[in-house]
Amino acid sequence: EDQVTQSPEALRLQEGESSSLNCSYTVSGLRGLFWYRQDPGKGPEFLFTLYSAGEEKEKERLKATLTKKESFLHITAPKPEDSATYLCAVRPGTYKYIFGTGTRLKVLA
Amino acid sequence: DVKVTQSSRYLVKRTGEKVFLECVQDMDHENMFWYRQDPGLGLRLIYFSYDVKMKEKGDIPEGYSVSREKKERFSLILESASTNQTSMYLCASSPGTDEETQYFGPGTRLLVL
Numbered sequence: 001e002d003q004v005t006q007s008p009e010a011l012r013l014q015e016g017e018s019s020s021l022n023c024s025y026t027v028s029g030l031r032g033l034f035w036y037r038q039d040p041g042k043g044p045e046f047l048f049t050l051y052s053a054g055e056e057k058e059k060e061r062l063k064a065t066l067t068k069k070e071s072f073l074h075i076t077a078p079k080p081e082d083s084a085t086y087l088c089a090v091r092p093g094t095y096k097y098i099f100g101t102g103t104r105l106k107v108l109a
Numbered sequence: 110d111v112k113v114t115q116s117s118r119y120l121v122k123r124t125g126e127k128v129f130l131e132c133v134q135d136m137d138h139e140n141m142f143w144y145r146q147d148p149g150l151g152l153r154l155i156y157f158s159y160d161v162k163m164k165e166k167g168d169i170p171e172g173y174s175v176s177r178e179k180k181e182r183f184s185l186i187l188e189s190a191s192t193n194q195t196s197m198y199l200c201a202s203s204p205g206t207d208e209e210t211q212y213f214g215p216g217t218r219l220l221v222l
Contacts, residue, residue, distance in 0.1 A: 032209055043113075043199050043213035087152075091209055095140065095159060099152040 006100035023088030032091040113214035128187040132200030139205025141183035
């Protein structure tokens, strides 16, 4: 069964304390892995798309990496404005996307 | 910049009412999707459309219908709203090419009383 698991469910960091969020997946054939940021009461905001193992993408303090079984979202020297829920999704087939339940990140000043 | 808009941010409806949620995208995307998001359950696909007038059921289509008369517009219809349809509704679109990133609208928070 296709499945996405995100860990931890919640994470509290001090400002400047780097960490990583994990997205583990089990799919029959990966056609894309996506990271989104979601603020309370708003729609998910696109961050990154990764397609193959070994691929990495960066944007400001965020860096996403992909292996054959998992993806990491590394947050370097986070700021309070990075507080949000981070969602991971995989696309195992045409039109089908499977979402994790997210990691709630809180960065304290 | 991809822009997906939804007709309402908040809606309050009574049980049994017919509810229309509208979504418009301005990037000429082929595919459009409706999800609902509930705490602890993540995003669940209700319906998607890969072309005008074409639609496919997602994982939880019961109690919902959709309409796509124009490429840029995808409507979700609750024929007779029930309290268990209280949720956050999210519309998304994707290009329909090899690059299949979904882009989401701001969401509609629906409360059915």
